[in-house]
Amino acid sequence: MNSTSTHFVPPRRVGIYEPVHQFGMWGESFKSNIGNGNMNTPSHIVIPANNQKLDNNLSEETSHGTAGTPHMFDQEASTSRNPDKIQRRLAQNREAARKSRLRKKAYVQQLETSRLKLIQLEQELDRARQQGFYVGNGIETNSLGFSESMNPGIAAFEMEYGHWVEEQNRQICELRTVLHGHINDVELCLLVETAMKHYFELFKMKSTAAKADVFFVMSGMWKTSAERFFLWIGGFRPSDLLKVLLPHFDILTDQQILDVCNLRQSCQQAEDALSQGMEKLQHTLADCVAGGQLGEGSYIPQVNSAMDRLEALVSFVNQADHLRHETLQQMYRILTTRQAARGLLALGEYFQRLRALSSSWATRHREPT
Amino acid sequence: MDKVVRMSSEKGVVIFSKSSCCLSYAVQVLFQDLGVHPTIHEIDKDPECRDIEKALMRLGCSTPVPAIFVGGKLIGSTNEVMSLHLSGSLVPLVKPFQANLC
Numbered sequence: 001m002n003s004t005s006t007h008f009v010p011p012r013r014v015g016i017y018e019p020v021h022q023f024g025m026w027g028e029s030f031k032s033n034i035g036n037g038n039m040n041t042p043s044h045i046v047i048p049a050n051n052q053k054l055d056n057n058l059s060e061e062t063s064h065g066t067a068g069t070p071h072m073f074d075q076e077a078s079t080s081r082n083p084d085k086i087q088r089r090l091a092q093n094r095e096a097a098r099k100s101r102l103r104k105k106a107y108v109q110q111l112e113t114s115r116l117k118l119i120q121l122e123q124e125l126d127r128a129r130q131q132g133f134y135v136g137n138g139i140e141t142n143s144l145g146f147s148e149s150m151n152p153g154i155a156a157f158e159m160e161y162g163h164w165v166e167e168q169n170r171q172i173c174e175l176r177t178v179l180h181g182h183i184n185d186v187e188l189c190l191l192v193e194t195a196m197k198h199y200f201e202l203f204k205m206k207s208t209a210a211k212a213d214v215f216f217v218m219s220g221m222w223k224t225s226a227e228r229f230f231l232w233i234g235g236f237r238p239s240d241l242l243k244v245l246l247p248h249f250d251i252l253t254d255q256q257i258l259d260v261c262n263l264r265q266s267c268q269q270a271e272d273a274l275s276q277g278m279e280k281l282q283h284t285l286a287d288c289v290a291g292g293q294l295g296e297g298s299y300i301p302q303v304n305s306a307m308d309r310l311e312a313l314v315s316f317v318n319q320a321d322h323l324r325h326e327t328l329q330q331m332y333r334i335l336t337t338r339q340a341a342r343g344l345l346a347l348g349e350y351f352q353r354l355r356a357l358s359s360s361w362a363t364r365h366r367e368p369t
Numbered sequence: 370m371d372k373v374v375r376m377s378s379e380k381g382v383v384i385f386s387k388s389s390c391c392l393s394y395a396v397q398v399l400f401q402d403l404g405v406h407p408t409i410h411e412i413d414k415d416p417e418c419r420d421i422e423k424a425l426m427r428l429g430c431s432t433p434v435p436a437i438f439v440g441g442k443l444i445g446s447t448n449e450v451m452s453l454h455l456s457g458s459l460v461p462l463v464k465p466f467q468a469n470l471c
Contacts, residue, residue, distance in 0.1 A: 259457070266454045269402050277395025284391065315392050319447055326455040333456075 153212025160205055161222050164198070165355075171195050172348035175341055189337045195344045199328055203321040206234065210317045214310070217317055224358035227351065233278060233320035236351075238267050238327040244350045245331060245343045259334045267327050274323065278316055285309050370424035372417065378441040381466040382407035385425060385436040388414065392447050393435035399450065403460060404467040407437075439463060 175191060183191075210217045220228040220235075230236060242264050252260065288306045292298075332340050377383050382400055384407045386393030393409075400407045412421045412434065422433040428443055430436045437444045439462055444450060453459040 262457050263455065266457065266459075269399060270451050270454055273395045273399035273402065276398045277391045280394050281391040284389065309389070312391055315447075319392065319395075319451065322448055323451055323455075326452055330455050 151213050151216070153209060154216050157205060157209035157212070157216075158222055161202075164202055164205070168198060168348060169352070171198060172345060172352065175345040175348070179338075179341055179345060185337050188341055192332070192337055192340045192344060195341075195348075196328060196332060200325060203325055206321055207318055210234070210314050214313045214317060218313065224355045226354045226358040226361065230354075232271075233274065234317045235320060235324060237271065238323050239264070239271055241324070241327055241347065242267060242331070244347055248342055248346045249335065249339050256334055259330075263327070263330050263334065267323070270323055274316065274319055281309070281312055281316065370420060373421055373424040373428070376410055377436075377438040377443070379408055381405070381440070382463060383410065383438040384408070385410050385412055385421070385438075386434045387411060390434050396435045396437060396447055396450055399454065400463070403463055405463050406468055439466070 171191075171194065175195065178188065178191065206217055216222070217234045220231040223231070227236075230240060242260075246260065246264075249256075285306060288309055289302055291302050291305070331343060335343060373385075376385075382405050384393060384396060384400070386397070386409055388411045397407060397409060412418045415421060425433045425436045428436075430443070430446055431448075432446055435446055437446070437450055444453065444462075450459065453462065
């Protein structure tokens with residue numbers, strides 16, 4: 001097989017010379033016909049725009065098929081002296097072009113089908129989200145490999161989060177069972193530590209996801225709608241956590257009461273500081289985007305400098321999760337094992353109720369009136 | 370770096386930040402909430418910014434800004450300050466530097 005794949009015919013023979021560059025998108029099967037293993041170099045194939053002139057001479061030529069390729073190149077220099085060779089080459093070109101058009105048609109049809117399927121899937125995802133369901137587990141079965149944000153890091157996170165919630169539900173169930181029954185402190189301690197580590201695992205997952213798409217984490221789209229209502233920098237408010245937990249501890253020592261009081265105050269102060277930092281980030285970002293002349297249609301410099309500022313958003317999400325982590329850690333330190341277990345059960349159930357609220361709210365219109 | 374040592378040894382709470390850094394601003398707000406008036410060094414306004422950054426990293430900061438020093442001692446960055454505060458250890462640390470209210 002020859003190495004060059006440029007077929008050409010002197011202009012006077014064919015009216016139009018049309019290079020076709022985009023072989024890559026037509027799939028592997030196209031390669032062999034071109035005889036060019038390197039998809040990066042565009043091959044030029046003649047696609048005669050007007051075949052009528054040539055058809056008359058070719059009825060006996062087409063039966064030759066694609067034979068005689070080496071001969072064609074031997075006589076490249078003498079094409080003007082050999083009209084038969086030219087006709088054969090033209091026929092081969094037409095055949096190749098015809099096959100190429102058929103393949104392109106098939107590929108486009110495949111794309112159209114995929115596109116429709118994608119729209120369908122996106123609609124299903126939206127519906128499921130509105131109902132407060134987790135759709136993470138469905139994503140890996142999607143043959144197109146797309147997720148809502150078409151970002152593999154986010155698709156992975158959504159899948160992992162689906163698993164995380166399942167495990168969370170299982171742990172809450174177990175805590176409820178053992179706290180109503182009998183369990184020794186050592187085993188209970190293990191359960192509590194497992195539950196704590198489970199939350200910390202979520203923060204790690206979020207940190208990775210924030211690097212992939214910080215806006216996604218900030219938006220809380222991976223949570224149910226009611227949870228999103230309480231969103232603070234990509235998750236729950238640490239002070240809310242304390243508000244939920246504290247009523248469940250009726251018997252606290254004086255030291256515990258003091259520690260809890262201090263924790264509430266320092267948690268609130270840290271939260272306020274981060275909130276103000278976020279406000280400043282919003283203002284500086286807005287100033288950045290609005291910089292220069294608005295209305296002139298040029299925005300590339302503003303977008304570029306805004307991109308730099310957005311990196312700070314990742315730090316804020318990480319800091320907010322760090323605050324959540326530390327709040328949980330301090331509560332664990334202050335409370336006894338049994339109190340911590342009850343606290344974690346209460347917290348877990350609180351989030352379960354929020355998720356149930358999201359589902360109920362989304363389906364409330366379905367009830368027949 | 371001498372300059373950094375000198376600046377960080379100033380009395381009270383010293384924060385190395387950048388004018389564009391909003392996390393540094395958050396740390397500032399926290400200290401102010403605790404009744405402390407930290408000394409802020411915006412290193413991006415300093416011609417030797419790069420060298421200061423390198424010196425801060427060498428001293429053990431994970432990120433050059435914000436870098437918080439209390440009484441000449443490096444506390445760390447935002448993470449460390451938040452951890453200290455939630456564990457109740459930050460207030461005793463800055464108590465000698467709290468602005469007198471009387």
